Amino acid sequence: MTAEGKTASFQLDGATVPFEPGQTVIQAALAAGHYIPHLCYHPEFKPHGSCRVCTVEVDGRTVASCTLQAQDGMEVLSQSDRLRKEHQTLVQMLFVEGNHFCPSCEQSGNCRLQAVAYDLDIMSAELDHLFPNRPVDASHPEILLEFNRCILCELCVRASAEVDGKNVFALSGRGITKHLIVNAESGRLADTDIAVTDKAMEVCPVGVILRKGVGFRVPIGERRFDRQPISAQAREDAPRRPTTGNEDST
Amino acid sequence: MNDAAQPKVRVATTSLAGCFGCHMSFLDIDERLFELLERIEFDRSPFTDIKHCGPCDVGLIEGGICNADNVHVLREFRKNCKILVAVGACAVNGGLPAQRNHIDLGECLEEVYVTEISLAKGCIPNDPELPLPLDKVHPLHEVVKIDYFLPGCPPTADAIWKFLTDLLAGRTPHLGHGLIHYD
Ligand code: SF4
Ligand code: SF4
Numbered sequence: 001m002t003a004e005g006k007t008a009s010f011q012l013d014g015a016t017v018p019f020e021p022g023q024t025v026i027q028a029a030l031a032a033g034h035y036i037p038h039l040c041y042h043p044e045f046k047p048h049g050s051c052r053v054c055t056v057e058v059d060g061r062t063v064a065s066c067t068l069q070a071q072d073g074m075e076v077l078s079q080s081d082r083l084r085k086e087h088q089t090l091v092q093m094l095f096v097e098g099n100h101f102c103p104s105c106e107q108s109g110n111c112r113l114q115a116v117a118y119d120l121d122i123m124s125a126e127l128d129h130l131f132p133n134r135p136v137d138a139s140h141p142e143i144l145l146e147f148n149r150c151i152l153c154e155l156c157v158r159a160s161a162e163v164d165g166k167n168v169f170a171l172s173g174r175g176i177t178k179h180l181i182v183n184a185e186s187g188r189l190a191d192t193d194i195a196v197t198d199k200a201m202e203v204c205p206v207g208v209i210l211r212k213g214v215g216f217r218v219p220i221g222e223r224r225f226d227r228q229p230i231s232a233q234a235r236e237d238a239p240r241r242p243t244t245g246n247e248d249s250t
Numbered sequence: 251m252n253d254a255a256q257p258k259v260r261v262a263t264t265s266l267a268g269c270f271g272c273h274m275s276f277l278d279i280d281e282r283l284f285e286l287l288e289r290i291e292f293d294r295s296p297f298t299d300i301k302h303c304g305p306c307d308v309g310l311i312e313g314g315i316c317n318a319d320n321v322h323v324l325r326e327f328r329k330n331c332k333i334l335v336a337v338g339a340c341a342v343n344g345g346l347p348a349q350r351n352h353i354d355l356g357e358c359l360e361e362v363y364v365t366e367i368s369l370a371k372g373c374i375p376n377d378p379e380l381p382l383p384l385d386k387v388h389p390l391h392e393v394v395k396i397d398y399f400l401p402g403c404p405p406t407a408d409a410i411w412k413f414l415t416d417l418l419a420g421r422t423p424h425l426g427h428g429l430i431h432y433d
Contacts, residue, residue, distance in 0.1 A: 101349060102432035103339050103403035109433065118430045124342045124399035128392050131344075133352035220433050229427045 010074035012056075017070075025065040025076055026054050035231040036078045037087050037116050039094075039205050040153035041066040043237060045162070048154055053090050053116065057083055088120050095125040097176075099132065099148035106215030107207025109223025113151060114206075115230035130176075137182065139190035143201070144210045150180045155203040163199035168192045180208070259418060260306040262293040262331060266320040267347045267387060268313025270296070271404040272338040276310075278407035289418055293330075303330045308417065312337050312404075314344040315388045319381035328394040333417070336390045337410075339403040339432065348387040355385045398423055402431045 009018045012029055019028035024047060029036050038054035041047055047066040056065040057077040065078070077083060094113060102108045137145035152171060157180075160168040168189075172181045184191035194200065196211055220226075224233070265273060273296060279286065294303040303309070309331030315321055328334055339345040350358055363372045390396050400413050400423075409429040416423040 095343070099349075099352075100343070100432075101339070101345065104346065104349075105433070114432055117432075118427065121424070121426075121430070123401055123425075123430070124336065124389070124391065124396075126391060126399075129343060129348075129389065131348065131351040131386060226428075 008070070008072040010070055010072065010076055012076045013079045019070040023070050025056060025068045025070050025074075028070045029065070029078075030235060030237075033235050034078075035234045036065050037091075037119065037231075038066060038234075039091075039112055039116060039151060040155065042155055042203060045155065045158045045203075048158070051090070051094070051151065051153055053087060055083065055086055055090070062086065084120065088122055091117050091120060091122060092125045092127055094151050096127045096129045097132070098150060099134070105146075105149065105207045106210050107149070109218075109220055109226045111207055111225070112205035112230065113149075115225035118225065119229050119231050134179070137187075137189050139188040140194070140212075141190070142196050142212055143189060143194065144212050145182070145189055146208050146210060147180060149206045150208045151206055152178055152180065153205060155205065156180075156200045156209055159203045160194070160198065160200040164194075166193055166198065166200070168194045168198075168200060256289070258291040259289055259308060260293050260304075261290045261295070261308045261310065262303045262306045262327060263295040263297070263310040264303075264312070264323055264327065265296065266311060266313035266323060266341070266390075267316035268338060268340045268345075270312070272312035272341075273297075275402075275404035275407055276410050279411045280407070282411055286414065303327055306331045307333065309334045310337050311335065311341050311390060314340045314347055315384065315390065315393050316347050317381040317383045321384075321393060324390060324394055333397045334390075334394065335398045335400055335413075336396045337400045338405060339401060341390050342399050342401045343389045344387045345403065348389075351386045355383060359383075400425075403433055406431070 007018045008021070009016050010025070011017070012034055015034065017028050017032045017034060026036050026038060026041055036054050036056065040051040041054055049064040049067040052064055054065045055062050056068070057080065058068070058074060065076070091113070095117070102114060105111070108114060134147040136147060154171060157169045157171060160166050167183050170181050170183055171178055173179055181187065182189050182192060201209055201211065263273065277283070292298045293306045294300040303326050309327040311324065311327060311334065315324060336342050340347060344351070359374045363369065363374045366372070400409065402409055406429065409425055409431070412425060412429055413423045
């Protein structure tokens with residue numbers, strides 16, 4: 001509510017989006033049924049602003065919409081040609097920084113990176129691939145860590161620390177050498193107290209933290225984002241505030 | 251697709267570091283091949299067995315670049331084809347062959363031909379006829395300019411059909427949900 005008692009709102013690509021005090025642009029947009037591409041944002045965790053895939057434009061400046069507080073009367077662009085190109089490039093960079101061989105990935109079809117790329121019509125990473133060397137950690141009897149696909153979103157770090165109270169994961173290094181590590185003296189997942197029921201097991205948007213033995217139980221082609229594009233499903237993931245049903249009438 | 255007066259679009263295809271799966275998927279367009287053949291004719295391709303590529307409108311390349319011969323063939327295609335298309339996961343990002351990229355080439359050959367337990371008295375092949383392997387497998391666009399990418403392992407027959415019909419109709423090829431797949 002504004003001082004005059006009106007519902008506060010901002011403009012997103014010309015549509016009126018109402019918001020509650022304290023909501024970020026992406027929260028309000030998703031709650032009102034507008035999709036902005038995103039990867040490291042997760043409705044249950046504090047925004048992190050690291051992947052920049054949710055970049056929008058406000059007054060000619062580009063900002064991550066997951067960390068941008070909504071303000072009454074603000075004009076936000078998320079769909080211009082320029083932003084689409086930026087979204088594509090950001091996602092393409094994530095692909096070439098790791099090793100993403102989707103045909104042999106357990107997560108293919110359920111993967112958010114892949115689904116966001118499909119949605120952006122990305123046909124190729126187009127950049128030079130770095131082909132980094134990132135050995136997997138198969139030490140744990142029930143869980144595989146496939147570091148080649150990590151996009152450093154820190155969702156597992158946040159989930160393990162904030163929800164599971166375990167601190168199993170951390171990021172180490174800077175810039176291009178930044179990587180995910182396991183908090184154990186040996187550095188091996190088997191020497192942590194992670195459990196398959198942990199929140200950290202659920203949140204990885206890509207195919208890094210994998211339950212062993214179940215990866216191909218659902219055949220490729222019949223998975224979540226094979227059925228419907230991520231943009232059409234994202235709203236289902238957004239926590240919704242009680243609506244009166246007519247906020248998004250513009 | 252029935253304007254008989256139009257000259258046929260000349261298409262060349264090849265498989266580099268690929269498995270021929272993309273070509274098989276191409277053949278999976280089944281009876282639509284007849285419709286296609288009214289509009290196109292093949293130059294160099296495993297379908298014709300023509301060994302070198304002449305001037306063409308479209309080049310479809312399956313597979314990435316894993317050896318010196320792949321580089322020569324790719325350059326021949328680039329020189330002769332107005333539109334060059336990377337077809338399939340291996341052409342687009344190196345695919346399965348590129349999964350050797352973090353292994354030293356010498357060690358890799360050693361293991362495959364010498365120390366692998368099922369081999370009796372293996373040795374690394376060194377016939378001068380054999381093209382030299384590259385230390386890393388590369389996607390096509392890292393070697394020459396690629397005009398379009400058609401991902402998938404392999405791209406489905408429907409994706410290939412949509413791509414080609416868009417291209418032949420003069421539209422920018424667009425796959426969209428359900429046809430765009432990296433797996
Ligand atoms: S994590 Fe996603 S993008 Fe990466 S290989 Fe797996 S399915 Fe593909
Ligand atoms: S393992 Fe997954 S959840 Fe953790 S930082 Fe990497 S991509 Fe994010």
